[in-house]
Amino acid sequence: MKSRPSVLIIGGGISGLATAWWLHKASVDVTVLERDRHLGGTMQTVHDHGWLVETGPNSALETTSLFKTLFNDLKLTDEVVYAGDVGNNRYILRDGSLHALPMTPPAFFKSKLWTLPGKLRLLKEPFVGRADAEETVAQFVERRLGREFLDYAINPFVAGVYAGNPEQLSVRAAFPKLYALEEEYGGLIKGQILGSRERKKRAEQSKDRARMFAFKSGMQTFPETLGDALGTNVITGSTAERIRRIGKRDRKTYEIKGMRKGRPFKLLADAVITAIPSYLTAPLIAPLDNVVAESLKNIYYPPVVEVFLGFKTSDIRMPLDGFGFLVPAKEHRKILGTIWSSSLFPGRAPQGFAALTTFVGGSRQPELTEESDERIVGIVSEELSSIMGVSGKPVFRRIARWQHAIPQYNLGHLSIIEQVERFEQRHPGMFVSGNFRGGISVGDCIINSDKTARRVQNFLENHQPFD
Ligand SMILES: Cc1cc2nc3c(=O)[nH]c(=O)nc-3n(C[C@H](O)[C@H](O)[C@H](O)COP(=O)(O)OP(=O)(O)OC[C@H]3O[C@@H](n4cnc5c(N)ncnc54)[C@H](O)[C@@H]3O)c2cc1C
Numbered sequence: 001m002k003s004r005p006s007v008l009i010i011g012g013g014i015s016g017l018a019t020a021w022w023l024h025k026a027s028v029d030v031t032v033l034e035r036d037r038h039l040g041g042t043m044q045t046v047h048d049h050g051w052l053v054e055t056g057p058n059s060a061l062e063t064t065s066l067f068k069t070l071f072n073d074l075k076l077t078d079e080v081v082y083a084g085d086v087g088n089n090r091y092i093l094r095d096g097s098l099h100a101l102p103m104t105p106p107a108f109f110k111s112k113l114w115t116l117p118g119k120l121r122l123l124k125e126p127f128v129g130r131a132d133a134e135e136t137v138a139q140f141v142e143r144r145l146g147r148e149f150l151d152y153a154i155n156p157f158v159a160g161v162y163a164g165n166p167e168q169l170s171v172r173a174a175f176p177k178l179y180a181l182e183e184e185y186g187g188l189i190k191g192q193i194l195g196s197r198e199r200k201k202r203a204e205q206s207k208d209r210a211r212m213f214a215f216k217s218g219m220q221t222f223p224e225t226l227g228d229a230l231g232t233n234v235i236t237g238s239t240a241e242r243i244r245r246i247g248k249r250d251r252k253t254y255e256i257k258g259m260r261k262g263r264p265f266k267l268l269a270d271a272v273i274t275a276i277p278s279y280l281t282a283p284l285i286a287p288l289d290n291v292v293a294e295s296l297k298n299i300y301y302p303p304v305v306e307v308f309l310g311f312k313t314s315d316i317r318m319p320l321d322g323f324g325f326l327v328p329a330k331e332h333r334k335i336l337g338t339i340w341s342s343s344l345f346p347g348r349a350p351q352g353f354a355a356l357t358t359f360v361g362g363s364r365q366p367e368l369t370e371e372s373d374e375r376i377v378g379i380v381s382e383e384l385s386s387i388m389g390v391s392g393k394p395v396f397r398r399i400a401r402w403q404h405a406i407p408q409y410n411l412g413h414l415s416i417i418e419q420v421e422r423f424e425q426r427h428p429g430m431f432v433s434g435n436f437r438g439g440i441s442v443g444d445c446i447i448n449s450d451k452t453a454r455r456v457q458n459f460l461e462n463h464q465p466f467d
Contacts, residue, residue, distance in 0.1 A: 006028060006271065007023055007273065008256055008267055008269040008273070009272075009273045010275060010276055010284065011033075011041065012034025012035075012036075012039040013445075014222065014223055014446070015449055017223050017227060018226065018446050018449035019273055019456075020032045020234070021070065021226055024230055025073065030230075031233050032230065033235055033238045033258065033267075034234065034235065034236045034238065035237070035238065035240075036237070038220075039224060039226070039227040040220050042056035042057065042405075043056050043442070044056050044219075044400075045217070045220035045221070047217075048396075049350070049396070050349070051349055051353075051355060051396050051398070052218050052347055052348045052349075053308045053398045053400075054218060054308075055306060055308075056400070056402075057219055058219070059212050059219075059344065060213060060214070060443055061212055061213075061442075063210045063447070067443070073229070076221070079217065079221055080213050081216050082211050082212065083212040083213070083214075083344045086323070087322075088322075089322030089323060090324070090326070091324070092113055092156050092325065092327075093156075093387060094112070094113055095331075096386070096387075098387065099111060099113040100322070101113070113153075114148050115148065117148075118148030122145055122146070126189050128144050128187065134170060134172060134411060135171050135172075136170060137154060137158060138154075138166040139171075140171040141154045145188070150166065151329075151330050152330070155330070156326035156328045156337065158174075159336040159362060160326045160336065160359075161440070162174065163302055163336060163361065164406070165363045165408075168411065170409055170412070172414060173413040173414045174413075210443070212344070214344075216346075216347060235260070238259070240257075240258040241258045242258075243256050243272055243285055243288060243430070245427065252268035252269060253271075254271075254272045254429060254430070256268075256272060269429075271460065272431065273431040273432075273433055274431070277407065278296040278297070278407060278436040279297055289426070292419050292420060292422075296416065299407050299408065299416065299436050300408045300410060301404035301407050301408070302361065303404070304361045304369065304406070305368075306358075306399070306400040306402070307358045307359075307360060307377065307397070308341070308355060309355075309381070309394040310349055310354070310355050310394055310396030311354050311390055311394055312352065312395060314352075315390060315391050316389070317388070317390070317391070318388050320343040323340065323343075324338045324339040324340045324356075325338055333387075334360065334368055335379070336361070338357065338359075338388075339356070342354045342356075358380045360379065363408060377394065377397055381393070407435060407436035407440060409436075417437055428459065433452045
């Protein structure tokens with residue numbers, strides 16, 4: 001193990017690895033510590049008898065050109081698979097039936113997903129004023145677009161993205177771009193039109209236009225390839241436990257203590273980046289700032305169970321002509337939604353079979369995740385039978401349990417992030433990242449990895465080692 005890296009990154013998930021790559025590319029001496037034997041954190045793929053199971057993210061949206069840069073750097077371009085047009089068809093459950101989410105104005109007016117009064121309510125949107133206090137997603141959407149749009153568009157969407165609850169998530173923290181449309185342009189419809197011009201200038205894609213991709217051999221290809229490219233700069237099976245500021249010793253600023261293969265280790269670094277969940281960041285930085293550490297513990301990560309079931313194609317009555325479906329809370333079901341995995345990307349199921357990935361729990365129904373595997377498969381099978389007309393038993397099953405799945409950017413989240421910013425100012429060389437800051441999607445993690453790497457480089461350029 002190298003004893004004196006200049007920059008130490010704690011966490012070998014996609015956030016930490018991508019940050020390491022940008023720094024490595026800029027010739028910065030960087031080391032990544034990863035607790036597990038495998039890299040990727042939540043991004044894990046399992047191959048089993050012709051089934052390809054994503055136990056974490058199933059895909060990502062190409063919201064930034066940084067993906068292209070990474071794929072070129074890593075020679076990964078040929079491994080990337082894009083979802084075809086079929087990925088644009090999404091269904092939402094209403095009154096027990098699946099309705100296609102309309103993508104054009106005529107389809108919107110024909111859709112049975114909302115009633116006529118619900119649709120007409122949208123016409124008021126450009127005339128609704130700004131809020132004067134921090135709002136939840138539910139408050140924001142109900143105020144601007146009406147209750148029905150909240151119940152049958154945003155509520156299921158929030159379940160699909162955050163496994164979250166719109167009554168708790170802060171609109172400003174969880175959906176900053178949506179919030180900005182009101183702030184900057186005075187409305188969502190106006191903002192959508194004007195904002196697309198600005199995104200073009202920044203070479204960014206809005207999430208509803210960005211292409212969806214995965215990798216031929218699964219999402220884990222991405223962190224694994226990053227790990228291979230970083231080589232000996234990545235140390236797996238190593239858990240960081242404490243970060244301490246040490247002043248002048250060896251001209252380094254931070255001492256990181258941890259455990260590797262049951263043995264304690266100590267490393268010194270000029271700069272440290274934490275790229276791990278907030279509740280794990282807390283004990284690491286507690287010796288530096290106990291108050292910020294306590295705040296970080298308050299970010300809620302609800303549990304989620306990801307249930308991958310394989311069926312004979314002939315046992316599924318409806319055509320799997322889309323991304324899958326989402327379930328609004330108002331429908332009182334026991335699943336959040338299902339991705340039709342084998343329709344989106346090739347190689348997810350053997351010939352003649354279909355792969356369906358269903359999400360259970362989240363902040364809507366965390367108690368369901370305490371059920372046994374057997375019971376959860378039973379619940380999901382019943383729901384798929386009732387919603388999609390799936391008959392017959394699953395021929396393949398794989399369950400992934402995430403005790404702490406996705407950070408919820410609830411009301412008050414931004415004040416925790418402000419505390420983190422002040423913490424970084426008080427401790428030059430400490431950088432806090434991970435998906436609880438700046439967005440939870442893989443795309444957001446990549447955009448943030450680039451920002452963090454730039455901040456670190458800027459720090460190193462202006463950093464005066466101690467005399
Ligand atoms: C079930 C699920 C489905 C998802 N689906 C999607 C999707 O379809 N599309 C999408 O864009 N996003 C999705 N996401 C979100 C996205 O996958 C994550 O936000 C992203 O992968 C997080 O990456 P990260 O590197 O920030 O954190 P993590 O993946 O959590 O990585 C952190 C790493 O740090 C390591 N670590 C922790 N503590 C220590 C320590 N003390 N010392 C050393 N190492 C440590 C961990 O072992 C882990 O490898 C999903 C998330 C989940 C949970």
